Amino acid sequence: MKGYAMLGIGKTGWIEKSYPKYGPLDAIVKPIAVSPCTSDVHTVWEGAIGERKDMILGHEAVGEVVEVGELVRDFKPGDKVIVPAITPDWNSLQSQAGYSMHSGGMLAGWKFSNFKDGVFGEFFHVNDADGNLAILPEGVDAAAAVMLSDMVPTGFHGVELADIQFGDDVCVIGIGPVGLMAVAGAALRGASNLYAVGSRPNCVKIAREYGATDIINYREGDIVEQIMEKTHGKGVDRVVIAGGDVDTFIQATKMVKPGGRIGNVNYLGSGDYVKIPRAEWGCGMGHKVIAGGLMPGGRLRMEKLVTLMQTGRLDTSKLLTHKFKGFEKMEEALMLMKDKPKDLIKPIVII
Ligand code: NDP
Ligand code: ZN
Structure with a gap:
């Protein structure tokens, strides 16, 4: 065959x-x-x-x-x-x-x-x-x-790993098909402000249709600064990572609140180490949970x-x-x- x-x-x-x-x-x-x-x-x-x-x-x-x-x-x-x-x-x-x-x-x-x-x-x-x-x-x-x-089970698993609750402010990093399904899943799970990070125009359009309330373009400036501005310095409760690379964890850790969770479903194809910023991770004591899963x-x-x-x-x-x-x-x-x-x-x- x-x-x-x-x-x-x-x-x-x-x-x-x-x-x-x-x-x-x-x-x-x-x-x-x-x-x-x-x-x-x-x-x-x-x-x-x-x-x-x-x-x-x-x-x-x-x-x-x-x-x-x-x-x-x-x-x-x-x-x-x-x-x-x-x-x-x-x-x-x-x-x-x-x-x-x-x-x-x-x-x-x-x-x-x-x-x-x-x-x-x-x-x-x-x-x-x-x-x-x-x-x-x-x-x-x-x-x-x-x-x-x-696409659906992966995007939704990002939502499960981040344990999104009713009323949570959520950032989904990456809105290819996996991230778009994370946006749809986050909306079904009751996210309130739902920030979607991406740049391709049709992904942006469809992210809005699946429930994104705000689009963050990573090509137009630091996404942490953009999220902090939109959340008045508070950050988000949950982050789903569905795009980017080993450095994306730096941004996710910075933007999530203490007690928050990061759910990663991105397949890290290169880079030897995933980076977690020490200070923003509460010097190891910030209760910022990072979970990644197939x-x-x-x-x-x-x-x-x-x-x-x-x-x-x-x-x-x-x-x-x-x-x-x-x-x-x-x-x-x-x-x-x-x-x-x-x-x-x-x-x-x-x-
Ligand atoms: P895409 O390449 O279609 O989407 C990636 C997204 O990430 C795009 O929105 C892209 O933006 C965005 N992006 C790229 N670089 C950055 C950056 N530096 N910062 C922020 N956002 C960025 O991928 P898929 O949706 O198809 O897949 C996503 C990942 O999920 C892949 O790594 C895939 O292998 C993995 N995967 C994991 C599975 C699992 O079980 N865990 C199963 C299936 C897939 P732009 O709009 O500019 O393109
Ligand atoms: Zn796949």
């Missing part, structure tokens, strides 16, 4: 691979719609997780079940399914401890385009199908539902999140700025994600 792969750090191309093997609990799925992720860009062009050879890319998909193992109970060939980017081993000790995303080791719940072939193939393997697939409900658009694989995956989360689309509380279709038709367009879509033209939020490939 064919797939679009990482051939090595900085190199991608089409490859031939054998049809995936599967065990009694697993499923084989063929993609219906897929989207590339900024994480694929970190993985290939920054070599952020190290060398990977001939590994099919992609971890965001809605697909159709082709085959299931003999012990799979709830899915059968022909079912249309949402496939989360993170597919934990649900019987692992890490899952039992509440950190399924780290089942099998740190970040090892993230399997597609990390430890095994991803979803940019004609077929792909899903471990623990009953725990990791969710039926795509009738009436939910497959392309919009691809955003449930990664999104939770699995079936229950997918089933719950899709209900937000069904009830009209979340419209993910706004993220889909570039639409492609045909399997072979995966290459073009990934390159677009790498080059990030100004009007891009997310490309989608419908197969």
Whole structure:
């Protein structure tokens, strides 16, 4: 079968691979719609997780079940399914401890385009199908539902990590697709003043539509100064980091109030150390909590999140700025994600 792969750090191309093997609990799925992720860009062009050879890319998909193992109970060939980017081993000790995303080791719940072939193939393997697939409900658009694989759960996890409460003043740093979903999630969680940091005009427009009350342009001056000015020197209760780099933690620490929380979901592709400013961190005593996490995956989360689309509380279709038709367009879509033209939020490939 064919797939679009990482051939090595900085190199991608089409490859031939054998049809995936599967065990009694697993499923084989063929993609219906897929989207590339900024994480694929970190993985290939920054070599952020190290060398990977001939590994099919992609971890965001809605697909159709082709085959299931003999012990799979709830899915059968022909079912249309949402496939989360993170597919934990649900019987692992890490899952039992509440950190399924780290089942099998740190970040090892993230399997597609990390430890095994991803979803940019004609077929792909899903471990623990009953725990990791969710039926795509009738009436939910497959392309919009691809955003449930990664963008929605990641952005929302930033909100969970920051533990946003009703009436909190919140700053979301970065309003690419992940940050936009953090803005939407923060609004659903009851943020009051919701500051969104970014510069691309269409991201800014959509951030407002998802609930941002103020836009902070990081290209037009220090974001800490801008936040301090808007909050009359008080700072914000919560920060979600969904963009920037290792230095962004300096700004986040400075702008959050004592007792505040910073939730990071940004994948730090480069830089050896994350920087925390000593004095603004209260010399280590400021009760400014910094939490960073990989999104939770699995079936229950997918089933719950899709209900937000069904009830009209979340419209993910706004993220889909570039639409492609045909399997072979995966290459073009990934390159677009790498080059990030100004009007891009997310490309989608419908197969
Ligand atoms: P984008 O590149 O589309 O968006 C990044 C955002 O950050 C943009 O709004 C950009 O602004 C802004 N930005 C860039 N530099 C700075 C800066 N110095 N200061 C403030 N803002 C800045 O990324 P995505 O939304 O696709 O993804 C965000 C991150 O989340 C990526 O690192 C991705 O790999 C990661 N990720 C993490 C996952 C997890 O489970 N934790 C899962 C999926 C993704 P501008 O408007 O100028 O472009
Ligand atoms: Zn991703």
